Amino acid sequence: MKDYSVFDVVGPNMIGPSSSHTAGAAKLGSMARKMAGGNVKKVKFLLHGSFAQTYKGHGTDKALVGGILGFSPDDDRIKTSFDIAKERGVEFEMIPTDLGDDKHPNTVKFIIETEDNRKVEVMGASIGGGNIKITELNGLAIQFTGAYPTLVVKQWDLPGAAAHITNCVAKNNINIAFMSIYREEKGNEAFTIIEADDIINSNVIIDIKSNNKLIQDAIIIEGM
Numbered sequence: 001m002k003d004y005s006v007f008d009v010v011g012p013n014m015i016g017p018s019s020s021h022t023a024g025a026a027k028l029g030s031m032a033r034k035m036a037g038g039n040v041k042k043v044k045f046l047l048h049g050s051f052a053q054t055y056k057g058h059g060t061d062k063a064l065v066g067g068i069l070g071f072s073p074d075d076d077r078i079k080t081s082f083d084i085a086k087e088r089g090v091e092f093e094m095i096p097t098d099l100g101d102d103k104h105p106n107t108v109k110f111i112i113e114t115e116d117n118r119k120v121e122v123m124g125a126s127i128g129g130g131n132i133k134i135t136e137l138n139g140l141a142i143q144f145t146g147a148y149p150t151l152v153v154k155q156w157d158l159p160g161a162a163a164h165i166t167n168c169v170a171k172n173n174i175n176i177a178f179m180s181i182y183r184e185e186k187g188n189e190a191f192t193i194i195e196a197d198d199i200i201n202s203n204v205i206i207d208i209k210s211n212n213k214l215i216q217d218a219i220i221i222e223g224m
Contacts, residue, residue: 026073028126030071034219045095107135165194178194
């Protein structure tokens, strides 16, 4: 039997009629924003399944834009997120599409262009009760929920990279709850995802990025 938390029974505080289509969508947008570095200039939302069919009626579109702007699911500004995005010069486009039969019906792919002209692609799904999971980053299949403080490290797939990262985490007295390493092919780019029991302070980023022969970039995503 599944153990249900109070969150599962009561549901999240949110703007809109559906935890999956509004609260989850806002969280997905916020997560994509953080993974892009927060300086979003333009974004395309590729909407799959149920998201593609009902995004206007359920307010999913406004919630996604609100998340990209950094609003929490209970932020009243979600109702006017389109206008606020226009005021801030953030361009966006909703594109109903088919991302594949293996995708959750509440899936969205974000194609983001940042102010410093980087392109970041993030895919994730709203899995119910306002909960989410991230399933893809820049075309590479990954998985984490954002429920924990999370460290995302972009590295070269070389000997010593994982040891360097975990040593830096231990040095900063951070306890690892979950850790996964993802790569497309040996010796190429890879990502380490660490979900922690503790708040991740910025010192760990400085320590990790000190080895630029192994590490390309690292970001902290606060638990949602």
